[in-house]
Amino acid sequence: MGLLLSRQHQRSALLRAFALLSQTFLWLGRGSLRRRRQQFIEQLFEMGNRSVLFITVTLGTLGMISVFQVLIQVDRILPEYSVVGPAFLLTMVREFAPTIAGLMIATRVGSGIAAEIGSMVVTEQVDALRMCNAEPVDYLVAPRFAACLIQTVLLTMYGGVVSVVAGGLVANLVWGIPYEVFFRVDNITYSDFLAGFLKCVAYGIAIPIAAAQAGLETEGGSEGVGTATTRAVVNASFCVVVLDFILSGFAFFFLFD
Amino acid sequence: MIVAKGVGKSFGGERILSGVDLTFHEGEVVGIVGPGGVGKSLLMKILCGLVEPDEGEVTVFGRSWADLSVTERAKLRERFGMLFQNYALFDFMTVGENVAFPLVQRGDMSAQDVQERVVERLTQVELSGVNHLYSRELSGGMKKRVALARATIGEAPIIIYDDPTAGLDPVTSSKIFNLISDLQRPDSLSLITSHDIERMMPVCQRYIMLYQGGVYFRGTAQEAKQSQDPVLRVFFGGDAVDVGRRTMAGAEGIS
Ligand SMILES: Nc1ncnc2c1ncn2[C@@H]1O[C@H](COP(=O)(O)OP(=O)(O)O)[C@@H](O)[C@H]1O
Ligand SMILES: [Mg+2]
Numbered sequence: 012m013g014l015l016l017s018r019q020h021q022r023s024a025l026l027r028a029f030a031l032l033s034q035t036f037l038w039l040g041r042g043s044l045r046r047r048r049q050q051f052i053e054q055l056f057e058m059g060n061r062s063v064l065f066i067t068v069t070l071g072t073l074g075m076i077s078v079f080q081v082l083i084q085v086d087r088i089l090p091e092y093s094v095v096g097p098a099f100l101l102t103m104v105r106e107f108a109p110t111i112a113g114l115m116i117a118t119r120v121g122s123g124i125a126a127e128i129g130s131m132v133v134t135e136q137v138d139a140l141r142m143c144n145a146e147p148v149d150y151l152v153a154p155r156f157a158a159c160l161i162q163t164v165l166l167t168m169y170g171g172v173v174s175v176v177a178g179g180l181v182a183n184l185v186w187g188i189p190y191e192v193f194f195r196v197d198n199i200t201y202s203d204f205l206a207g208f209l210k211c212v213a214y215g216i217a218i219p220i221a222a223a224q225a226g227l228e229t230e231g232g233s234e235g236v237g238t239a240t241t242r243a244v245v246n247a248s249f250c251v252v253v254l255d256f257i258l259s260g261f262a263f264f265f266l267f268d
Numbered sequence: 269m270i271v272a273k274g275v276g277k278s279f280g281g282e283r284i285l286s287g288v289d290l291t292f293h294e295g296e297v298v299g300i301v302g303p304g305g306v307g308k309s310l311l312m313k314i315l316c317g318l319v320e321p322d323e324g325e326v327t328v329f330g331r332s333w334a335d336l337s338v339t340e341r342a343k344l345r346e347r348f349g350m351l352f353q354n355y356a357l358f359d360f361m362t363v364g365e366n367v368a369f370p371l372v373q374r375g376d377m378s379a380q381d382v383q384e385r386v387v388e389r390l391t392q393v394e395l396s397g398v399n400h401l402y403s404r405e406l407s408g409g410m411k412k413r414v415a416l417a418r419a420t421i422g423e424a425p426i427i428i429y430d431d432p433t434a435g436l437d438p439v440t441s442s443k444i445f446n447l448i449s450d451l452q453r454p455d456s457l458s459l460i461t462s463h464d465i466e467r468m469m470p471v472c473q474r475y476i477m478l479y480q481g482g483v484y485f486r487g488t489a490q491e492a493k494q495s496q497d498p499v500l501r502v503f504f505g506g507d508a509v510d511v512g513r514r515t516m517a518g519a520e521g522i523s
Contacts, residue, residue, distance in 0.1 A: 050360060135356035138318050142350050143373045144342040 024224070024246075031227075032220050034148045035156050043153035050150075054158035062119045062162070066170045069115050073107065074174030075181045082186050092186065096193030099178055104199060104207045105262070108171030110255045113214035115170075116163050117247035121222040124155050125243030128226025129236040137227070147227065156219040163215030164208075171207070206262035213258060217250035269294050269426060269457050270315055274324035277310060284310055286481050288324070292457050294425065299468045300461040301503065302478035308461040309353055311478065312428050315459070316348045317341055328426070346374055351419035353431040353461075355411045357403035363390070363414050364399030370422040389417040393447055409440040416444065420451045429460045433467065445471050465489070465504055477503065 044051050081095055128151055131137050137147045175194075182188040225243035229235045269292050276286040284307040292298060300308050313319040315326055317333040325332045328344060336344060349370070357366050364386055371382045390396055393413040403411055412432060419427055429448060433441035441464055449471045452458055462468050465475075469489055477485040477492070477500070485492060485500055492504040 131359070134354045135352040136358055138313065139350070139352055139356035139358070141318060141342075142316065142345050142348060143370050144346055145369075145373055 028220055028224050031148070031152065031224050032216070035152050035220065035223075038146065038149040038153045039157065041149075043149050044157055047150065047154045051154040051158055054155050055161060058120045058123070058158055058162045059166070061123060062116060062166055063169070065119055066112055066115055066166050067173050070108065070111060070170035070174040071177040073111055074103070074177035077107070078178035078181045079185065082182065092182075092188050093192050093195075096179070096182065096188065097195050097198050100175060100194070100196060101199055101203060103171055103175055103178075104203045106207075106210075106255075106259070108174060109167050109207050109210035109214065110251060111174075112167040112170040113163065113211065113218070113251040113255075114248055116159070116166060116214065117218050117221075117251050118244055120159055120162065121218050121243045121247035122240045124159065124219055124222035125226040125229075125240045126236055128152075128155075128223055129229035129239040130233075132227060132229040133231075133233060133236055152219075152223045152227075155223060156216075159219035160212070160215035163218065164211050167207075167211040167214075202262070202266040206258070206266050209262070210255060210258050213254045214251050217254060218247045221246040221250050269329065271327045272315065272324065273326075275311070275314055275321045275326060276323035277307070277314065277319065277321050283481055285314075285321075285478075286323070288478075288483055290476065290483065292459065294455055294457050296474070297452060297458045297460065297472050299465070299472035299475040300459055300478065301463055301465060301468075301475055302484070303463065306478045307481070308478060309430050312350075312430050312459065312461060316350060316426075316428060317345060346370075346422070347425050349419040349422050349424040349427040351412075351415045351427075351429045351432055353434055355403065355415050357411055357414055357418070359403055361402075362399060363395075363401050363403065363406070366403065366414060367417045367421055370418060370424075374422065385421060386417075389421050390414075392451070393417045409436055409444075412436060412440075412444055413447070416447055416451070423453065423456075425455070426457045427459075429458065429462075431461050433462060433464050438467075441467050475504075 078095065078099055081099065082092070085092065085095055128137075131151065137151070140147050140150055179190060179193050182193045183190055222243040225239045225246060229239040231238075270290070271292075272288055272290040275288040275290075277284050288311065300311065302308055310319065314321050315328075317326070317328075317336075320333070325334055327333075329347070331340075331344065333341065333344075357363075358369070361369065364383075367386045367389060368382050371377055371385065377385070386399070387396070390399065393416055395410060395413050395417070398406070398410070398414075403414065406414065416429075416432065419429065432444050432448065436444065445464075445467045448458070448460065452471075460468060460472060472489075474486070474488050475492065476483055479485075479499065485495075485497075489504055492500045495501060
């Protein structure tokens with residue numbers, strides 16, 4: 012790749028990711044989205060379309076299975092079904108909806124970002140941008156970053172609703188728990204929503220950066236794009252898991268009573 | 269116009285170029301030749317400041333890339349037009365937007381003038397009426413011509429054509445070289461990398477041959493053909509054209 016990377020090559024991947032993140036914010040601040048509105052909107056739709064079915068299936072299944080499994084255990088230990096719904100809703104909001112959705116988005120959207128940017132590197136489009144005094148971060152990364160951040164938040168909310176509804180259906184249809192017992196929300200506070208929201212914002216920032224970095228660092232011919240895509244998925248998923256750990260700790264100490 | 273001194277570059281421990289000294293002047297058309305994978309494209313990217321050499325320095329209009337700030341580099345790159353080996357047409361833009369891009373980025377012309385210039389340039393490369401198409405809808409030869417239009421539209425003082433005929437049939441290749449020749453302006457410098465020596469002949473005044481990591485030959489085609497060096501004779505097709513062609517075909521693997 013070009014100058015940017017050869018200079019930065021000695022630095023660790025994490026430092027490069029932070030450099031890319033700050034450049035992205037810089038270009039967003041300079042009105043990148045206003046200038047690339049069309050690309051931004053296209054990306055928004057493409058990412059949403061690519062992920063919505065995937066999220067529906069995975070989070071729906073997750074909701075059903077976890078309610079089912081928990082109910083089997085509860086049935087054995089304390090046949091008191093009324094605690095299951097609220098506990099399930101709480102863990103979904105705080106933990107599983109954002110993190111599972113985050114992992115799915117890391118796979119679907121992250122691979123897409125890396126493949127698109129990687130093939131632009133391989134076909135020298137990135138070099139051509141730089142020859143024309145156009146910054147690849149402005150043209151390629153900023154619109155994808157903004158679209159991915161927004162979609163991560165939206166898809167996580169949507170996925171959360173899907174999993175909760177699916178769980179409620181299983182509880183009602185298989186175990187006969189009334190909906191008003193299962194969907195009791197009085198033990199969920201704003202802090203819980205805040206914890207979940209912080210997670211999906213953090214994932215929405217980390218995933219496109221990890222993926223764009225892998226794409227921009229693509230080396231070699233078209234095989235390089237495959238390697239970059241794999242690296243994007245691995246790094247983005249890893250970011251999700253690490254951020255989950257950090258933010259769960261943060262929420263435990265500072266948000267929850 | 270461009271001076272390279274002791275330029276060297278390695279990738280992952282493998283030395284691709286070393287000790288390359290070159291000088292190019294305005295008004296020249298220079299062919300950069302050599303087998304595939306020898307580093308022609310790499311050298312072009314070093315000359316236009318896209319790749320930083322490990323050793324040596326490149327000065328353009330008396331200014332060394334290494335001494336310039338990011339903004340100054342971007343400014344200096346505006347004095348280059350470049351046709352990339354892999355077309356490098358932006359797939360998120362139409363043909364018209366692609367060709368207009370260097371002018372739009374430079375920002376010194378009205379939208380009206382830019383459009384006129386785009387239409388004129390596309391007509392010159394015999395591609396009128398494709399403005400609204402995307403590059404994926406074009407054939408290889410058409411893409412090269414669009415890339416040619418984009419490289420030359422800024423009328424930059426230095427134009428680099430990196431393998432303008434790679435992967436094209438002989439008829440289209442000849443057409444591309446004719447276009448390059450038509451678009452050449454007397455005060456500009458053009459560098460053309462290729463291994464299609466026969467078709468470059470009418471366009472290039474002198475040649476630089478890269479071989480085994482460095483400059484192996486510099487001079488005219490006539491000098492190369494008359495040389496006693498078998499590699500040169502094979503490459504430039506002196507009295508061993510057929511052998512040359514066969515060897516070249518073997519060497520074309522990666523380009
Ligand atoms: N960014 C890069 N990273 C690693 N190797 C590279 C890079 N750019 C070029 N090379 C290597 O440098 C050599 C020369 O490539 P290139 O300049 O494309 O040759 P040519 O244009 O003469 O066919 C090849 O072996 C290629 O693998
Ligand atoms: Mg090449």
